[in-house]
Amino acid sequence: MIPDTRWVWTALLGGFATLDATPVGQTLLSQPLVTATALGWMWGDLETALAVGVVLQILAASTLPIGARTPEDYAAGGVAGVAIAIALARAHPFPMAREGAQLLGVLAGMVVASLGVPLVKWQRRRNEGLARWTEAAVRAGDEKALGAATYAGVVLAFGIGVTFTAASVAIGVIGLDGLAGRESLRLAHAWGLAEPLWIGLGIAQMLFAFIQRRLTRAAVFGGSLTVAWIWLVLRTR
Amino acid sequence: MPALSRGDQWRVAWRTMFLQATWNYERQQGLGWAWAFQPVLERLYPDAAQRRERLAEHTAYFNTQPTLASLALGAAAGLEEQRAAGTGPDADGMARVKGVLGAALAALGDRLFWFTLRPFAAALGVLMAVGGSPWGALVLWLCYDSLHLTLRFAGVGMGYRAGPAVLSGALRDRLEGLVRRVAVLGCGVLGILVATLLMPPGGVRMLAWQASLLAGLLFGAIAALRSRPSPTQWGLGLGALCLVAAWRH
Numbered sequence: 001m002i003p004d005t006r007w008v009w010t011a012l013l014g015g016f017a018t019l020d021a022t023p024v025g026q027t028l029l030s031q032p033l034v035t036a037t038a039l040g041w042m043w044g045d046l047e048t049a050l051a052v053g054v055v056l057q058i059l060a061a062s063t064l065p066i067g068a069r070t071p072e073d074y075a076a077g078g079v080a081g082v083a084i085a086i087a088l089a090r091a092h093p094f095p096m097a098r099e100g101a102q103l104l105g106v107l108a109g110m111v112v113a114s115l116g117v118p119l120v121k122w123q124r125r126r127n128e129g130l131a132r133w134t135e136a137a138v139r140a141g142d143e144k145a146l147g148a149a150t151y152a153g154v155v156l157a158f159g160i161g162v163t164f165t166a167a168s169v170a171i172g173v174i175g176l177d178g179l180a181g182r183e184s185l186r187l188a189h190a191w192g193l194a195e196p197l198w199i200g201l202g203i204a205q206m207l208f209a210f211i212q213r214r215l216t217r218a219a220v221f222g223g224s225l226t227v228a229w230i231w232l233v234l235r236t237r
Numbered sequence: 238m239p240a241l242s243r244g245d246q247w248r249v250a251w252r253t254m255f256l257q258a259t260w261n262y263e264r265q266q267g268l269g270w271a272w273a274f275q276p277v278l279e280r281l282y283p284d285a286a287q288r289r290e291r292l293a294e295h296t297a298y299f300n301t302q303p304t305l306a307s308l309a310l311g312a313a314a315g316l317e318e319q320r321a322a323g324t325g326p327d328a329d330g331m332a333r334v335k336g337v338l339g340a341a342l343a344a345l346g347d348r349l350f351w352f353t354l355r356p357f358a359a360a361l362g363v364l365m366a367v368g369g370s371p372w373g374a375l376v377l378w379l380c381y382d383s384l385h386l387t388l389r390f391a392g393v394g395m396g397y398r399a400g401p402a403v404l405s406g407a408l409r410d411r412l413e414g415l416v417r418r419v420a421v422l423g424c425g426v427l428g429i430l431v432a433t434l435l436m437p438p439g440g441v442r443m444l445a446w447q448a449s450l451l452a453g454l455l456f457g458a459i460a461a462l463r464s465r466p467s468p469t470q471w472g473l474g475l476g477a478l479c480l481v482a483a484w485r486h
Contacts, residue, residue, distance in 0.1 A: 023258040026303055028355065028381045033362045037374035050366050050373075057366075061359035062461075062468045064351045072469045107476050110469050127261035131268045134259075135296050138271075141289060146272040146296075153258035190476075190483035196446050197475045199434065200453020201460065203427055205468050206356040208461035210423040217424045224428030232436040 006042055007169075010083045013038060014165020015158040017075035022120070023157040032056035032078030032109070039079065043086045048098060052085045052105040053078065055195060058202030059110065062209070070124070073116025074109075076161060080168035081109020087173045088180040097180060100187030103194060104176050112168045123160055127153060241280055241314055241397065248276040249314065250393045253307050265300035270310070270335075277314045281321040291317070294328050301339040302346025307389050308403050309338040311396020334401050341404050349416050354381055357423040364430045369438050384415075 013035060020030040028034065036053020040046035060074035085105025089098045130149050137145035180187065211217045252273035259268040274295050282288035301309060313335060319325030326334065362377030396403045434450060435442055442450075453475075460471045 022260065025254045027385065028358065028378055031359065031377060033359070033366060033377055034374040037371065046371055054363050054366050057359055057363055059468055059472050061356045072467065110473050110476070114469055124261050127259045128263050130259055131261050131264050134268055135293065138289060138296065139293050143289060143292060146268065146275060149268060150255050150258045150272050154255065186483045189486060190479040192446065193449055193482060194476050194479035196449035197453040197456065197479065198472055200450045201457040201468060201471055201475065203431065204454045204457020205461050206360060207424065207427050208458065209352050209356055210420045210427070212420065217421055220421055221424040221428045224425040225432050228429040228432035229435065232432055236436065
């Protein structure tokens with residue numbers, strides 16, 4: 001049996017997303033909507049990928065990397081959650097099982113994002129040793145030590161991202177496959193309840209960040225909602 | 238004393254992409270700052286011993302919002318140029334300038350990029366995805382990076398020309414104005430997003446779904462007033478509740 005190389009690309013995507021999240025660039029390529037779209041194209045299941053990616057994106061948008069705070073790792077969480085959902089939906093190709101797979105994918109994504117926090121903290125503590133070594137090397141006359149330390153930091157972050165994503169996807173798919181097959185009806189019902197709750201939760205967080213206790217901004221939100229609602233109603237008729 | 242060329246500024250700007258590659262709890266961005274600053278020191282200090290001494294100084298603690306770090310690096314490069322000519326600040330003065338610039342840039346940068354532009358880009362991308370378009374991810378990326386990458390690469394030159402006063406004039410006003418405008422636009426986009434969620438292309442949502450969205454908004458409003466539990470912990474809790482409800486149904 002030839003293993004599907006797309007699994008390798010999925011793990012590599014987790015590594016690149018982990019790099020983009022903090023160590024290199026911070027260009028938002030690591031955001032769940034971006035990685036979900038890439039996985040959707042790669043696996044040929046954009047519908048499942050976007051359903052999970054949208055929910056994880058809304059939750060990730062309210063998770064802020066300010067100062068020395070270690071936020072949840074939605075780079076690996078986004079890749080793992082979407083990949084698990086796609087794999088479960090492929091294994092059980094029925095509409096109800098797809099919704100169950102989406103629920104399990106979002107839950108798995110949030111769990112992976114939370115488990116990524118201690119991993120990021122461990123990596124940052126490893127970097128303390130790297131920084132001390134570099135300072136000593138620079139004082140001893142080795143100016144290239146700075147570049148070597150930077151590349152070492154990048155390689156370490158990439159390796160952790162690939163390994164963590166691969167392990168999360170493997171454990172998630174193997175561990176949840178039976179549940180997704182047996183309990184698709186209940187899981188689909190839970191998805192119907194949880195999806196709007198999660199989306200509402202995330203939107204309220206973003207809105208809070210925008211409004212900042214200014215009434216005019218709240219009025220803009222209310223006004224745009226009303227106008228868009230009326231327009232959509234008229235268009236439907 | 239040789240002035241910094243555009244090529245030197247470009248090398249510094251490129252290296253800011255790796256500013257946080259060695260982020261740690263002791264020096265935070267200190268090591269990344271030193272590596273990004275290295276091309277400046279190589280240009281200004283031909284004497285290896287003096288250059289190494291300056292390089293070791295620059296590995297000290299530094300932290301700011303990573304995009305706007307380019308402005309601080311440019312301003313510090315200008316000061317280092319004066320210092321190499323014998324007219325600039327000493328090591329303590331340099332450290333003070335870095336500290337003040339880092340704090341000021343973080344205060345503005347956190348609000349601009351983390352609190353405003355990132356959620357705005359996400360809302361725009363999600364709005365497109367919910368509307369059935371596969372291009373939401375591209376819109377998210379372009380919306381954020383058109384400003385992020387511009388400031389990251391042009392910021393070094395801006396800081397170099399303006400010096401430590403880079404954030405005290407027109408640039409601060411422009412960025413503050415941008416924060417306000419993007420926040421107002423973000424409120425508008427979220428309003429359209431909620432309307433689209435209630436009436437997606439192809440039909441109206443069921444009443445139970447609409448009620449759940451409203452409940453989610455209420456939970457989110459309560460959660461936003463407290464730093465803990467985090468939104469993810471709220472999400473996991475709500476997910477567990479929905480599973481229990483589905484099993485008991």
